Amino acid sequence: MKKTALIMAGxxxxxxxxxxxxxxxxQFLSITGDGKTMIQLTVERILxxxxxxxxxxxxxxxxxxxxxEQLPQLPEENILCEPVGRNTAPCIGLGAxxxxxxxxxxxxLVLASDHLIQKPEVFRQDLExxxxxxxxxxxxxxxxxxxxxxxxxxxxxxxxKEPAYPEAHAYPVERFVExxxxxxxxxxxxxxxxxxxxxxxxxxxxxxxxxxxxxxPEAAKGLKIIQDAIGTPEQEAVLDREFRNLPSESVDxxxxxxxxxxxxxxxxxxxxxxxxxxxxxxxxxxDSQGNVLExxxxxxxxxxxxxxxxxxxxxxxxxxxxxxxxxxDAILIxxxxxxxxxxxxxxxxxxxxxxxxx
Amino acid sequence: MKKTALIMAGxxxxxxxxxxxxxxxxQFLSITGDGKTMIQLTVERILxxxxxxxxxxxxxxxxxxxxxEQLPQLPEENILCEPVGRNTAPCIGLGAxxxxxxxxxxxxLVLASDHLIQKPEVFRQDLExxxxxxxxxxxxxxxxxxxxxxxxxxxxxxxxKEPAYPEAHAYPVERFVExxxxxxxxxxxxxxxxxxxxxxxxxxxxxxxxxxxxxxPEAAKGLKIIQDAIGTPEQEAVLDREFRNLPSESVDxxxxxxxxxxxxxxxxxxxxxxxxxxxxxxxxxxDSQGNVLExxxxxxxxxxxxxxxxxxxxxxxxxxxxxxxxxxDAILIxxxxxxxxxxxxxxxxxxxxxxxxx
Numbered sequence: 018m019k020k021t022a023l024i025m026a027g028x029x030x031x032x033x034x035x036x037x038x039x040x041x042x043x044q045f046l047s048i049t050g051d052g053k054t055m056i057q058l059t060v061e062r063i064l065x066x067x068x069x070x071x072x073x074x075x076x077x078x079x080x081x082x083x084x085x086e087q088l089p090q091l092p093e094e095n096i097l098c099e100p101v102g103r104n105t106a107p108c109i110g111l112g113a114x115x116x117x118x119x120x121x122x123x124x125x126l127v128l129a130s131d132h133l134i135q136k137p138e139v140f141r142q143d144l145e146x147x148x149x150x151x152x153x154x155x156x157x158x159x160x161x162x163x164x165x166x167x168x169x170x171x172x173x174x175x176x177x178k179e180p181a182y183p184e185a186h187a188y189p190v191e192r193f194v195e196x197x198x199x200x201x202x203x204x205x206x207x208x209x210x211x212x213x214x215x216x217x218x219x220x221x222x223x224x225x226x227x228x229x230x231x232x233x234p235e236a237a238k239g240l241k242i243i244q245d246a247i248g249t250p251e252q253e254a255v256l257d258r259e260f261r262n263l264p265s266e267s268v269d270x271x272x273x274x275x276x277x278x279x280x281x282x283x284x285x286x287x288x289x290x291x292x293x294x295x296x297x298x299x300x301x302x303x304d305s306q307g308n309v310l311e312x313x314x315x316x317x318x319x320x321x322x323x324x325x326x327x328x329x330x331x332x333x334x335x336x337x338x339x340x341x342x343x344x345x346d347a348i349l350i351x352x353x354x355x356x357x358x359x360x361x362x363x364x365x366x367x368x369x370x371x372x373x374x375x
Numbered sequence: 376m377k378k379t380a381l382i383m384a385g386x387x388x389x390x391x392x393x394x395x396x397x398x399x400x401x402q403f404l405s406i407t408g409d410g411k412t413m414i415q416l417t418v419e420r421i422l423x424x425x426x427x428x429x430x431x432x433x434x435x436x437x438x439x440x441x442x443x444e445q446l447p448q449l450p451e452e453n454i455l456c457e458p459v460g461r462n463t464a465p466c467i468g469l470g471a472x473x474x475x476x477x478x479x480x481x482x483x484l485v486l487a488s489d490h491l492i493q494k495p496e497v498f499r500q501d502l503e504x505x506x507x508x509x510x511x512x513x514x515x516x517x518x519x520x521x522x523x524x525x526x527x528x529x530x531x532x533x534x535x536k537e538p539a540y541p542e543a544h545a546y547p548v549e550r551f552v553e554x555x556x557x558x559x560x561x562x563x564x565x566x567x568x569x570x571x572x573x574x575x576x577x578x579x580x581x582x583x584x585x586x587x588x589x590x591x592p593e594a595a596k597g598l599k600i601i602q603d604a605i606g607t608p609e610q611e612a613v614l615d616r617e618f619r620n621l622p623s624e625s626v627d628x629x630x631x632x633x634x635x636x637x638x639x640x641x642x643x644x645x646x647x648x649x650x651x652x653x654x655x656x657x658x659x660x661x662d663s664q665g666n667v668l669e670x671x672x673x674x675x676x677x678x679x680x681x682x683x684x685x686x687x688x689x690x691x692x693x694x695x696x697x698x699x700x701x702x703x704d705a706i707l708i709x710x711x712x713x714x715x716x717x718x719x720x721x722x723x724x725x726x727x728x729x730x731x732x733x
Binding site: 034035315317318329330331332333334335336337339341343346347348349350351352354355356358359361362365366369371374 | 692708
């Protein structure tokens with residue numbers, strides 16, 4: 018079975034400001050502190066099952082150079098630059114178009130570039146199982162995440178009680194549900210057959226292309242034109258023209274919620290989407306006061322706080338439930354209860370035309 | 376009437392860290408933001424009534440150069456350097472010794488170097504009144520401050536209901552009281568005859584020397600030896616030897632609480648001791664959210680907070696009741712309710728031998 022992968026790396030990572038910047042968003046940073054960037058870890062994690070030359074990275078033109086620098090082994094032509102952002106369905110379609118030209122029958126792993134996976138062996142085992150299910154007929158497989166707490170920030174996958182592929186631990190998906198409120202999330206957690214939607218997919222290239230033709234026929238047409246131009250002198254010009262006309266649509270909404278033969282494999286591989294600074298306390302050990310302190314920090318009477326110091330000494334006195342992130346030119350001081358409002362800082366900076374901080 | 380002044384400028388200003396440092400404490404900083412340092416403002420304020428050559432500054436050797444730089448008109452010999460800190464009584468005794476050699480009958484104003492006074496004309500008027508009272512017999516006069524809220528951080532002066540010198544608005548002092556609890560402070564405020572103890576005194580040099588001989592005879596002996604050596608080649612050596620042996624005592628405890636003929640003049644000249652970062656919100660106008668923001672700051676959903684930005688952008692999200700002070704090498708992030716614990720940061724820095732931040 019030929020295995021290929023598409024790594025989606027076009028995100029802006031605004032919720033990780035001020036470390037994540039427009040010029041170098043989260044996927045190109047080392048958030049876990051081991052020196053490797055998130056996209057490097059993503060590639061490293063799948064290299065035991067996918068050859069480097071079969072890995073594709075979808076990003077935008079601003080980040081081509083970063084991908085090149087951080088993944089020097091990746092073939093140049095495997096960096097796919099979307100001319101504009103059009104959400105995940107067109108992005109996946111573009112990846113499928115490139116892979117289909119070489120291996121129309123390959124299995125394609127669709128992965129995020131900025132997720133943390135603490136048990137890569139378990140992750141690969143689940144991917145292998147997903148590949149087996151994906152090989153069968155026209156199945157679409159998604160990796161679900163066994164929830165560990167009633168998170169309200171993720172979509173959920175509701176699956177049937179009995180696995181359709183017992184050996185692969187794959188369950189038929191009943192439905193995808195939007196981010197729930199707290200009470201609903203608690204019900205999902207207790208029910209035992211709701212999973213977090215990780216946004217990682219496994220399918221045959223031919224299958225996803227067929228489904229796209231069925232559920233997003235206009236997009237499929239444009240993608241076919243793009244595919245046919247690959248390797249010709251018009252490749253870039255055609256991409257530029259056609260991609261803009263594709264609808265901005267997520268693959269969840271455009272295909273997964275509509276198609277049949279959707280399966281999910283409940284994963285328990287230490288996944289975290291590292292979606293905001295709140296993630297740090299989940300992935301790093303806290304001290305006895307519940308603090309995660311790093312760098313040049315003196316903390317007095319401070320609890321349940323995440324402080325990422327830089328060169329400057331940070332003296333924290335009487336802080337509770339706070340996030341502090343220092344960088345060369347900006348420092349964020351944010352109540353954990355308001356972590357969702359970091360984007361408002363970026364809005365304000367845009368209003369003030371302080372673009373150097375974005 | 377000859378008027379002289381002693382400005383006490385030996386404080387460490389630790390509660391104003393990180394702006395106030397061991398190498399440049401609060402009195403040598405511009406806290407009010409008008410460019411002039413607190414000690415410069417202190418001198419400027421009394422120049423209409425005291426000649427520059429009759430102003431003495433008591434400090435320690437580390438700050439001699441700062442005084443010289445910031446007060447270039449001050450005669451070199453008027454900078455009195457205490458070899459060690461011995462609280463206010465020996466400091467005042469040293470000032471009195473120097474003044475007594477030139478003008479034994481002069482009136483001496485004893486002033487802090489790091490207080491804010493927003494109505495200097497009113498202040499000078501009260502000082503003139505105090506000088507009149509001080510000229511009479513062996514009176515000791517202290518400027519009290521009409522309290523405007525039930526502050527628990529100051530000592531209070533309880534005075535009699537009827538003024539002894541009606542024209543000078545001077546009341547006999549009944550007693551000095553320590554920092555009260557909240558309830559007591561409210562009672563003091565309501566009573567109408569309690570004043571804040573500002574630590575500013577007015578008396579004749581001869582009077583304070585006589586009182587010191589009476590209530591602190593050992594100290595007075597040492598100070599007399601120091602006084603006799605002034606202008607001789609042994610001046611510094613004698614000071615060095617004798618000053619160390621003086622008891623560490625405040626003038627309040629050593630003399631004011633024991634002596635008779637103590638008068639107070641209730642002052643209403645916009646006084647603030649600028650005793651901690653909490654003072655900033657008292658002396659600067661707040662915005663509609665109750666914030667006092669200065670410098671490079673973006674605030675989202677932030678209220679009742681004081682932020683003093685520096686070069687680095689400070690993004691504040693969801694802060695409430697916080698103090699943030701940025702400097703070149705350190706940033707303080709402190710809950711207003713814990714402002715008293717800033718000293719613990721300095722302790723910790725000493726423990727870690729990070730002396731460069733002190």
